[in-house]
Amino acid sequence: MPELRQDPATKQWVILATERAKRPHDFSRPPVQVSLPEYKNDCPFCPGNESMTPPETMAYRKGGAANGPGWWVRAFPNKFSALVPEGSLSRKEEEGMFRKMDGVGQHEVIVECPQHNQCIPLMADKQVEEIILSYRERYLALREDPRFKVIIIFKNHGPRAGTSLEHPHSQLVAMPIVPLTIRYRFEKAAGHFDDEGTCVYCDILREGLNLRTRLVLETDRFAAFHPFASRAPFETWIIPKAHNASFGSISMDEAKEFAYVLKKTLGKLYKGLNNPDYNYIVHTAPIKDEQEEYFHWHLQVLPRLVTPAGFELGTGMFINVALPEETAAFIRNVPD
Amino acid sequence: MPELRQDPATKQWVILATERAKRPHDFSRPPVQVSLPEYKNDCPFCPGNESMTPPETMAYRKGGAANGPGWWVRAFPNKFSALVPEGSLSRKEEEGMFRKMDGVGQHEVIVECPQHNQCIPLMADKQVEEIILSYRERYLALREDPRFKVIIIFKNHGPRAGTSLEHPHSQLVAMPIVPLTIRYRFEKAAGHFDDEGTCVYCDILREGLNLRTRLVLETDRFAAFHPFASRAPFETWIIPKAHNASFGSISMDEAKEFAYVLKKTLGKLYKGLNNPDYNYIVHTAPIKDEQEEYFHWHLQVLPRLVTPAGFELGTGMFINVALPEETAAFIRNVPD
DSSP, rough: OOEEEEEETTEEEEEGGGGOOOOOOOOOOOOOOOOOOOTTOOTSTTTTGGGGGGGSEEEEESSSOSSSEEEEEEEEOOOOOOSBOOOOOOOEEEEETTTEOOOBSSEEEEEEEEEEEEEOGGHHHHHHHHHHHHHHHHHHHHHSSSTEEEEEEEESGGGGTTOOSSSSSEEEEEEEOOOOOHHHHHHHHHHHHHHHOOOHHHHHHEEEEHHOOTTEOOOOSEEOOOOOTTTSSSSEEEEEEEEEEEEGGGGGHHHHHHHHHHHHHHHHHHHTTOOOOOEEEEEEGGGGGGSSOOOOOOOEEEOOSSSHHHHHHHHHHEEOOOOOHHHHOOOOHHHH | OOOEEEEEETEEEEEEEEGOOGGGGGGGGOOOOOOOOOOOOTTTSSSTOOSSOOOEEEESSSSSOOOOOOOOEEEOOOOOOOSSSSSOOOOOEEEETEEEOOOBBBEEEOOOOSSSOOOOOSSHHHHHHHHHHHHHHHHHHHHTTTTOOOEEEEEEGGGGTTTTOOOOOOEEEESOOOOHHHHHHHHHHHHHHHHHSSHHHHHHHHOOOOOTTEEEEEEEEEEOOOOOOOOTTTOOEEEESSOOOGGGOHHHHHHHHHHHHHHHHHHHHHHHHTSOEEEEEEOOOOOTTTTTTTOOOEEEEOOOOOOOHHHHHHOOEEEEEEEEEHHHHHHTTTTO
């Protein structure tokens, strides 16, 4: 019997399609022998090729000049930015009933390491910490711009996740509006706070730690788990135990531990499923709401193992062919 | 300069990323020589293989027994149904704060023609009419079940659109709940009616016909156009000129003309872009709201030419790398 499950945070329903269910190991892809070079001379993200990118907004390097090699993490505006820092914020009515505005914002690439052929699960712990610190640094810098309403940090890994660039990188977009889906998630959390007097993410975390069936790993300050209403096989949330609405409030100690949990979590997917394509997204409060008590920042990993089709596009509702209890048990048992 | 555009119907913003814009013809894929057979003996949708599917709920055939060959359109429950007709509608609280319910519903496949290697753009007009009539017939049959709140009709064409089955088919899902995205679209239309006293889709249609820059084709009863805030390159809406909230209200004459417009519209995509993968979805009012004046049924075609990535998954907001004015002009000029 298929099951409908509701995400307590968004109130969205998901179909757990047990009739077409697959076992967790069915999602592992066949091992592929991809042997990437450590350096590619036509890769704009490789050291030495800095002139192929816009000037950097931030880099971690010991000495050496800006926009030259010697860095270990480097950020710069996306050459093909979805949004750009110039333009007006006014909403122009135009073409009759249709409303548009300039695409004002900032869209940055964060190159995660100098090596072309590296990936987070295989990096040194220290390097992953530096990536998280770069997220924090760019978040804190861009939040000072009064035009920006919310900052999205995300990563696309692999072609099925929408990237064709192999060199490991993340992206950050500072937005001049709050997208409806984000506002909606925020309002639902406020509604839960009104009804229950608690943060819905704190509640989800507490119940998840209590049940433990969907838990992947737990540290002093974080938990990683497969959510009750997982939208896709192996969807994973990493959530800090300390209640904070904004990723920008992450402390240095938290950042270090977050890096550890992220590396471990992605590492288990990497080993358990043979380096699947995935997206991850840092969900954080809009800038003006960073102090609200009802939101709670977290990271969502969405492996791209199945293709959303007409049903998902038409309804916004997902059909998931794997049970999170089973996928979490599988992933928990992947050795480090 | 990139541009943000708002869909007047949903209030969702879309980023028109002109910095990374492509020309319409860049989306055409290289011609591929796929030579599919007219019949495959292991295809459950081919005539003669009816025993490989659940018993039919409807078929158009001249004589001959149910569940045998001789049909030209045939519907039956999906063998791997996302939802099934048995079970309870009560929402079970369980595992503490988490809510779930039985996956009650009906999930049907509609095989569009006997030939394995056919597709809508190449079918006889009459055959496409029969497909639309089968949608109508199954919609009207399933709407009688008081457990069903909304009926979704959709089609997935090609692997990038989430199907691996070659034989042309559509799907229909009768749902025991109204998915949030559908409820939300409905509420936004009601809000427009409250503010303006008009149906937002009637307004969009009128303005589109007035401007004509994004129009693909127009008949007495329908218009096909690329929407102002297109979420993806070549997104196309087909909308009836007569205001009706429900697809179920389509008349025989309308059905015939709708079939013609659908065939033409898909045909232009087929020729202009070399048979792209796509999804289409019939957006229709929830069953209890079929008479509401503020919703207006329509069909949305979403070609799957680009892969949504972390930004889209995290924000629900799309980055579109093609201007609908340009794609519509390109498609208008594709010869029939």
